[in-house]
Amino acid sequence: MSLKHRGRTKGDPVTYQTPLPAGGVQMETFLPWTLVRRGLKKQVITPLDAPQEFLEEARRERLMKAAAQDTALMRALGLAHHWQRLMDEGRFTSITEIAEAEGLDLGRASRIARLAQLAPSIVEACATGAASGVTLESVCRRAIPQRWDEQHERLRLA
Helix, strand or coil: CCHHHCCCCCCCCEEEEEECCCCCEEEEEECCCEEEEECCEEEEECCCCCCHHHHHHHHHHHHHHHCCCCCHHHHHHHHHHHHHHHHHHCCCCCHHHHHHHHCCCHHHHHHHHHHHHCCHHHHHHHHHCCCCCCCHHHHHCCCCCCCHHHHHHHHCCC
């Protein structure tokens, strides 16, 4: 791949003709491609032979990468699940102990710890960027309902 095409993955196939000093023509063809991950393997898909399912899968992967996954909500979700695991393993007996060990206010630690009760579908929507209106403050503002369908209604997710 030539330097002028490095990093380009979209567009129409292009053929360049470059004259050679000794006469004749050197032809260079650029064909756009998409890289699709399939487990541990990667597969290159060109627009000429791409079935619709691969194009949809590649689009989903691009959207997931483009979504801001390291937001305050995602960090708080990870922290909440980490704290829940620590309590399940018996390293800590309460959120009060965790708040003291982390150097956080007890109220803040309690709000973050409640995020471990969110429905898995809500956590997945936050991770993929499908729940764009959900923020850390909107989730922690009030108590989180125990029923997952009530959580969906409160956060206005489908």
